[in-house]
Amino acid sequence: MTRVPGIRQRLSKEPLIRLDTARGPHLVRIVGGRPVVHQLLCPHRGALLADAYVVGDLVICSWHRSTFRCADGRRMYGPADRGIEVVPARFDGGDLIIEWPVEPDSGDGI
Numbered sequence: 756m757t758r759v760p761g762i763r764q765r766l767s768k769e770p771l772i773r774l775d776t777a778r779g780p781h782l783v784r785i786v787g788g789r790p791v792v793h794q795l796l797c798p799h800r801g802a803l804l805a806d807a808y809v810v811g812d813l814v815i816c817s818w819h820r821s822t823f824r825c826a827d828g829r830r831m832y833g834p835a836d837r838g839i840e841v842v843p844a845r846f847d848g849g850d851l852i853i854e855w856p857v858e859p860d861s862g863d864g865i
């Protein structure tokens with residue numbers, strides 16, 4: 756588990772925030788009123804998903820339009836051969852709690 760202090764207020768002003776974690780770089784954005792934490796790079800050719808379009812519950816890569824569902828990262832359309840990692844996350848007051856599937860050996864501090 757990772758706690759990111761005070762990020763909720765930042766997300767009310769910024770559309771997305773990059774998080775550099777022990778699990779690699781991720782992005783956090785608000786979709787449908789809830790935080791979504793997903794990998795930084797598109798699995799197709801490595802485009803920055805920070806530049807992706809968000810339409811409803813979908814993240815659409817700006818390069819070749821691979822489309823991923825925010826709820827679970829599933830690929831819905833496009834040339835990517837797999838989905839993206841979406842990590843369960845929730846707000847706890849003003850903090851963000853990220854629930855990594857398995858704790859890494861080296862910790863997952865930011």
Ligand code: FES
Pocket residue numbers: 797798799800801802816817818819820821833834835
């Ligand atoms: S790099 Fe994202 S769809 Fe090609």
